[in-house]
Amino acid sequence: MLKLLSALSRSQRAYVFLGIDLALIPVALLLTYAVQVLPASALETLRASLPVLPYLLLIAAALSKWLGLPNIQLKAYERFAIGLTALYAAGIAGALAGLSWIAGLGLPAGTHVIFGLCYFIFAVAIRMVLLQVVTAIYRRAEPRRRVLIYGAGTTGTQLAQALSAHDSIDPVAFVDDNTSLQGMLLAGLPVHPPARIAELVRARRINRVVLAMPSLSQPKQAQIARRLQKMGLEVQVLPSFAQLIGEEALIDKLTPVAPQNFLGRKSTDTGLQEACQSYEGRSVLVSGAGGSIGSELCRQLLGCHPSRLVLYELSELALYTVHQELTQLTEGMGIEIVPVLGSVTDPRQVRKVLGDHGVQVVLHAAAYKHVPLVEANPLPGLANNVFGTRTLARAAAGAGVERFILISSDKAVRPANVMGASKRLAELVVQDLASRYDRTVFAMVRFGNVLGSSGSVVPLFQEQVSRGGPVTVTDPAVKRFFMTIREAVQLVLKAGAGAQGGEVFVLDMGKPVPILQLARQVIESAGYSVRDEANADGDIEIEIIGLRPGEKLEEELTLNGDLIGTRYPKIFCAREDHLSEIEVAGVLRGLRQALAAGDEAAARAVIARWVEGYADSEAGRRRL
Template sequence: MFKLISSWSRTQKAYVFLAIDLALIPAALLFTYMLQSLPTSPLDTLISVLPILPYLMAVAAGLSLWLGLPYIQLMAYERHAAGLTAVLSLLLAGSSALMTQTMGVDLPPGTHVMFGISYFLALVATRVVLFQVVMAAYRRMLPRRRVLIYGAGTTGTQLAQALKAHESIEPVAFVDDNTSLQGMNLFGLPVFPPARIEEIVKARDINRVLLAMPSQSQPVQAKVTARLQKLGLEVQILPSFAQLIGEEALVDKLTPVGPQNFLGRAACDMELAQSCECYVGRNVLVSGAGGSIGSELCRQILACRPSRLVLYELSELALYTVYQDLMQMTECSDIELVPVLGSVTDARQVRKVLTDHEVQVVLHAAAYKHVPLVESNPLAGLANNVFGTQTLAREAAELQVERFLLVSSDKAVRPTNVMGASKRMAELVVQDLSTRHPATIFAMVRFGNVLGSSGSVVPLFQDQISRGGPVTVTDRNVKRYFMTIREAVQLVLRAGAEARGGEVFVLDMGEPIPIIQLARQVIEKAGYTVRDAEHPEGDIEIEVIGLRPGEKLEEELTLNDTLIGTRHQKIFCAEESHLSEIEVASALRGLRHALAASDEDAARGVIRRWVEGFAASEEARKLS
């Protein structure tokens, strides 16, 4: 039956409403006569006015259609519709008085006033009852989603009022941090403290929470959302009124601040002209071309106008991304871009690529650099970072490539982790090849953290802020050297042009920056405040989680303090001892045997023996 009524057209439903309204006229008249002190009984009085009843109903039908009352939906029946109903009742009462006087029926004037009031109340009451009946039928047919409203302020209460009439959503209760509201009933819904959310959800069968707190900052909302999602709840955030009318963006996105804003010094920016002489017109290969450093190397090398640029990358997605980006930069030039998907540990592929593309300059940036991941996967890290470097450098030397530049790390100096030790061993391999293959200029460039690179702290902090925090710092005393990707690559290319063979170049990175200070800067530049003991009302908390395996409090750039200046004030050359050919061969042989046996302890034993500082740092770490 209900499905049949639901299928009626708007006109059909209007006729039903009109019929009900007309049927209420005699009922309202009888009720009026029952309330009045008349000479005859209420029923006799009604019978005496029966001749005018058809005319009265005709007038009512005409007025109702003219005012549009039958076409007003039950859900939309509010103050305006009630006003139209009052107008209809008033006009009908006047028509009743005029008709009874014309027909000679003697009724007191107050009777017609009472009839208008009774008819108005009957129309309103009928629509209220019909609305409840229809909603009850809808509820029986359609399962309603029971929701909890987080926030009992103006927005929350308006939302609850609006949802009362919703056909598929049923508000069950409020949750609010305001203790003055807790325990109250607003619009028939109880207000609970947030601490009782889990209890309320289970007791009242709730699976969705509507976040009605648009005045709160985005981090606060994100933090509440994360806490609710951990309970398995679906969370929806209600926009503010300003957002709905377009005065504010509907999505409050975190706008990342440029990495140079966190250096604490002026970024080094230099002309590439002096660095381009050994790249212009050459066939250049960049390994790890899809990484943060590798992709920036490719962009800046293109400005030097090479003849061919070979993009060597292990990750298919990273290679596709950088290739598409660089293709746009070379549209109007004759520079040939060659994407190569492969690993630098594959000797046959490396030899073929170097030969087929007649590579003259190799910039080796491919490496596993994430300290905790390499610490957990030492064999993979050593295979890629050490033997990948050896394979690429050896093939380049045998084919008499003009230049080979290794992008190294400050973590290679007295390393406390496998990643740093693998980079130091890669340096030793390159230094050894430099002494035996004078036809190729081998060099290394060592620098610290790069702001904005994949896996660096600034993007991590910004992501944590976008989720409401906390921002995690390993130790309050941790300090790191930082450069922007752009200035690091500029100096790498300049160092590569300065190289004459066997140098370990060190970049001047300024003073090390405390990581906790950097965390504060990122939070504040994002427009938020730090929440701590002194400022408990702040937006984002900084949480100290402890040093990760293999992590130092401070990094170093050289094994000793002996630095020689170069023609560029930001580039120095470190004088460091290195292993002999026999020692390097012995170290690589031991490491190869450990990898073949999948023996992590043996691999650590090799680097403990040959990498300066690793054994001492490992013992210190065990004692701590």
């Protein structure tokens, strides 16, 4: 039967409906004559009416086609279609009256009214019956998806009514938090409390849940959805009214609050001014050019009009992205953009790139910087951050590069993790080279967290908020220094321009910001409230997960706090002791042996011996 129904074209189905409508006319006539008191019996009266019946059928067929009744689908047969059927019934009743008068049948005037009513009832009833029959055929032939509707309000009940006639979806029940609705029947379905979802899923074989609560905040919907998905259920969300009327495009264009808005102070942007002279007309290489810091270095360098900008990057995707962007920005400026795919740990390639492109300034931003990842992979972190820096710096000195600026981190000061220790060792390597080479100015710039950079806390919090939370904070007492990317890079370029050789520049980052406070700001800036003991009905919870291996409650910017001012108000120079050439050679030899042997413990032992303030991460992990 299903194959037969599916094989019918739209026009064939219309002819079937037309045939049914026409077949109902003699049936309605017979019933009309049967309920009336007439001189002859119902069958005799029908036989007397046979001469006018063909004309009545022709008129009925034409009227039906004109009104479009055969083209109305069964599932779309509602109030408007019923109104058309009433008009159609009145039309053929009038046609019967005219034909009866012409043929002289002598039927009472009330006969035509009763005929119209009988036909209308038959036509509507037959379509209702056909809808149930066809629906039953489809339901038997195709598997049904049993649906639980979460939310028994107006939206939920309307959804249940709409799904009741669906070919493949079977609404089973409601669940709702409103205790006044629980136990009631709405749209023919029972309303249960959410606590019974697991029981309902087993008993009623439910495999999909539709969240019909568009007024509920997105985080709360996300929390409910995750809880249901853990039960193995497919979860769908009914769109809000704003989405249905087309405001979704506007919503999509809304962007998260800019990271600099969470700085807690006014960011400084004084421009590079005379610092540009150190980069203007020169060939500049930026390692790690595809990263957050590296790409911003490239953008700001364009304002200084270097003759050539060499983009040195290990990630193909990151290099492609930054190269495409800078190529468009430099159109018509006469600046050559050179993309180089490679690693700073490759001495042969580094020497070739520096020589082929006549590099005069190196800004070394390439590094593995994510603390937990480097803590879990210490040997690759040390190889890249320490030996990569040494390889690039020595090649720069050999090529006669004018300036080599290392981008360092506040985590290098008394580090509690391998990443910070690797950056401190990179600083010691650069300081050693600065004491031995006069032609190249070696310096390093140390600063804290950069808002909005890849892997930084604000984008992470914003992503967690978009998923409905929770927002994770390692410890309530954690504080960090923050700068914007633009602010940090601007000061790096200024410090690099003013370097004389061997300096450790420290940027003024203001007061450290409590991460717990930052998490609250991110949640509230997104228009949500924090759910805690004081606000049990809040949208998003802040979860304390504990310090991870290698993390400290607070970071420092200097070893001894001894700072010297520079000509730039936000840039200071730290006075710190460094290792001798022999000591640096010993450090590198020990690390090289540990890397060759794949011995993490030996590498940590080298760090513990030479990096001031370093606490062995293994011990730290045991304490945690």
